[in-house]
Amino acid sequence: MYRARLFAIRHSRKFEWIYKRVEQVMVALDPVFAKIGYGRVERPIALVEQGIKTVLFDCKMCGQCVLSSTGMSCPMNCPKELRNGPCGGVREGGYCEVKPWMKCVWSLAWDGAARMKDGDKIREVLPPVDRSLKGSSSWLRVSREKAAKLREAREASRTAVAEAFPEARAIEPSSAPLAEEPASAVNREVLKK
Amino acid sequence: MSPSDYTDQVPVYAPPPEGHVSHSRLERVLRAGRFAVTAELNPPDSADPSDVFDAAQPLGEVADAINATDASGANCHMSSIGISALLTRAGYSTVYQISCRDRNRIAIQGDVLGAAAMGVTNVLCLTGDGVGVGDQPGAKPVFDFDSLTLLRTIRTMRDQGMFLSGRKITRPPQMFLGAAENPCIHPQDWRPDRLAKKVEAGAEFIQTNYIYDIPLFEKFMARVRDMGLDKRVYILAGVGPLASAKAARWMRSNVPGIHVPDPLIDRMEKAEKPGAEGKKICIELIQQIREIKGVAGVHVMAYRREHQVSEIILESGVLEGRKSRRRAAGPE
Numbered sequence: 001m002y003r004a005r006l007f008a009i010r011h012s013r014k015f016e017w018i019y020k021r022v023e024q025v026m027v028a029l030d031p032v033f034a035k036i037g038y039g040r041v042e043r044p045i046a047l048v049e050q051g052i053k054t055v056l057f058d059c060k061m062c063g064q065c066v067l068s069s070t071g072m073s074c075p076m077n078c079p080k081e082l083r084n085g086p087c088g089g090v091r092e093g094g095y096c097e098v099k100p101w102m103k104c105v106w107s108l109a110w111d112g113a114a115r116m117k118d119g120d121k122i123r124e125v126l127p128p129v130d131r132s133l134k135g136s137s138s139w140l141r142v143s144r145e146k147a148a149k150l151r152e153a154r155e156a157s158r159t160a161v162a163e164a165f166p167e168a169r170a171i172e173p174s175s176a177p178l179a180e181e182p183a184s185a186v187n188r189e190v191l192k193k
Numbered sequence: 194m195s196p197s198d199y200t201d202q203v204p205v206y207a208p209p210p211e212g213h214v215s216h217s218r219l220e221r222v223l224r225a226g227r228f229a230v231t232a233e234l235n236p237p238d239s240a241d242p243s244d245v246f247d248a249a250q251p252l253g254e255v256a257d258a259i260n261a262t263d264a265s266g267a268n269c270h271m272s273s274i275g276i277s278a279l280l281t282r283a284g285y286s287t288v289y290q291i292s293c294r295d296r297n298r299i300a301i302q303g304d305v306l307g308a309a310a311m312g313v314t315n316v317l318c319l320t321g322d323g324v325g326v327g328d329q330p331g332a333k334p335v336f337d338f339d340s341l342t343l344l345r346t347i348r349t350m351r352d353q354g355m356f357l358s359g360r361k362i363t364r365p366p367q368m369f370l371g372a373a374e375n376p377c378i379h380p381q382d383w384r385p386d387r388l389a390k391k392v393e394a395g396a397e398f399i400q401t402n403y404i405y406d407i408p409l410f411e412k413f414m415a416r417v418r419d420m421g422l423d424k425r426v427y428i429l430a431g432v433g434p435l436a437s438a439k440a441a442r443w444m445r446s447n448v449p450g451i452h453v454p455d456p457l458i459d460r461m462e463k464a465e466k467p468g469a470e471g472k473k474i475c476i477e478l479i480q481q482i483r484e485i486k487g488v489a490g491v492h493v494m495a496y497r498r499e500h501q502v503s504e505i506i507l508e509s510g511v512l513e514g515r516k517s518r519r520r521a522a523g524p525e
C-alpha cells in the first residue's frame with residue numbers, strides 16, 4: 001500500500017527499532033527452527049512475513065531484505081529495481097521518472113535513512129539482487145545466519161561476491177537455499193586453496 | 194588472409210603504464226592534470242561503418258575521447274560496442290557506454306571482455322532511462338544491475354581478475370571506469386553522497402548530465418570538495434548548445450533528468466539567431482565551469498548540433514593550444 005509505505009518511511013526510526021527487535025526474536029528462535037527443520041518452517045514464515053511486509057512496505061519478497069539500509073523504503077518498488085539509487089531521472093518535486101504519480105523510492109530512502117539510528121548504512125554499496133532468492137523469507141535468514149557460520153567452509157565458494165560487495169556476506173550466504181548444495185555447485189578451485 | 198594478418202588491427206595485450214589502470218588516452222590526459230574534453234556521438238540508424246566515421250569526424254578534432262551512447266533515451270540505434278570497436282580501429286579513443294536497462298549480468302560481463310579485446314579502454318556505467326520514454330515502450334526492462342553494482346563488477350573483473358561468480362579471468366580487461374552524475378536534479382542534497390558511493394563502487398571519472406544552472410552546480414561542487422571527492426575522481430561537467438527555446442522546453446519536459454532554468458530559455462526566446470545564441474551560451478557555460486575548483490574537464494553533448502562542437506571547444510579556449518586529434522589508425 002502506497003500510503004502505508006510513505007507512513008513507514010516517515011517513521012523510519014521507529015520501524016528500524018521494531019525491525020531490530022524482530023531480528024532478535026528470530027535469532028533467539030534459531031534452535032527451535034533448527035529442530036523443526038528450516039525447510040518446514042520456511043513456507044509458513046514466508047507467508048506471515050509477506051502478509052505483514054506487503055501491507056507496511058509494499059514488500060516484493062525479494063528474499064534478501066535491505067530495508068534497514070534503505071531508510072525503510074523498499075527498493076523493489078523502484079521501477080528500475082535499483083539497489084543503489086536514485087537514478088538520474090527523478091522529476092521535479094521528487095517524483096519517479098517511470099511512474100510520475102509516485103514519489104521516487106530512493107529519494108525517500110535517503111530522507112528516511114537520515115532519520116535512522118544506523119542510517120549511514122545507506123552509504124554502503126549493496127550487492128546486486130540475487131534473483132534466485134525471490135519468494136523466500138528474509139526473516140528466517142537472520143536466524144539462519146548464525147547456523148550459517150558453522151558452514152563457513154562451504155561458503156568459501158561464495159567469496160567472489162563477498163569480496164566485491166562486503167555487504168554480501170551478511171545477506172547472501174544466509175539467505176541461500178535451504179537444501180544442501182549439490183557438490184557440483186562448489187567451486188573446487190577455491191576449496192583447494 | 195590468415196588470422197595473423199589481422200593482428201595489426203587489434204591491440205596487443207600489455208600491462209598499462211605506471212600509475213595507470215588502462216591504456217586510455219583520456220586517463221593519461223586527466224592524470225596529467227590537463228583539462229579534458231569528451232564529446233558524445235549521435236549513433237547512426239544504419240549498418241554502414243562510414244556513417245560512424247562521418248559522425249565522429251567533427252568530434253575527433255577536439256575530443257580526447259568520443260562517447261558511444263547505448264540506446265540513450267531507450268531509443269534503438271547502432272550499439273555502443275560496435276561503434277567503439279570501429280572508432281578504436283580508426284584511431285579514436287572512445288568511451289563505451291553500458292546501460293543496465295537492456296542486458297543482464299551474464300551479457301554485460303561478456304561484453305566487457307569483448308570490448309576490451311577490441312581495444313576499448315574507457316567504460317561508462319549507466320543505469321539507463323526507463324523503456325517507456327523510448328521508441329519501443331513495450332520492451333522488457335532488465336535492470337539486473339544498477340550503475341553501482343555494474344561499476345563494482347567491472348572493477349572486480351579488472352583488479353581481482355574474476356567474474357562475479359568467482360571464475361578466473363586469465364587476462365583481465367584494462368578499463369578506465371566512469372559513471373554519470375546529475376547534480377542539478379532532485380534530490381540535490383543527496384547527489385554528492387551518491388557520488389561518494391559511486392567512487393566507492395569504483396568510478397574513476399564522472400561525466401555529468403547537462404549543466405545549465407551554474408549556481409546549483411557550484412553548490413554541488415562545494416559539497417564535493419568538502420567531502421574530498423574531487424581528489425578521488427575526475428569530474429567532467431556536461432554541456433551542450435541549445436537549439437531553440439522550443440527545443441529546450443521540449444527537452445525539459447520529455448527527456449528524463451534535464452534541468453534548464455527559465456532565464457536561459459527567455460534568453461533563447463529573445464535571440465534573433467537562436468542557433469548562434471545557443472552556441473554562445475554553451476561557450477560561456479564552459480568558461481564558467483572551468484573556473485570551478487575540482488572540475489577536470491567538460492563533456493559535450495550536442496545532439497544534432499555536432500557541427501558546432503569543435504568551434505565551441507576552440508572558441509572556449511579550454512584546450513590551451515593542446516591538440517587532441519586522433520592518432521594514426523590502429524589500436525591505442
Ligand code: SF4
Nearest residue numbers: 078087096097104105
Ligand atoms: S526516479 Fe527513483 S524510483 Fe523512479 S526509477 Fe529512478 S530511482 Fe527508481
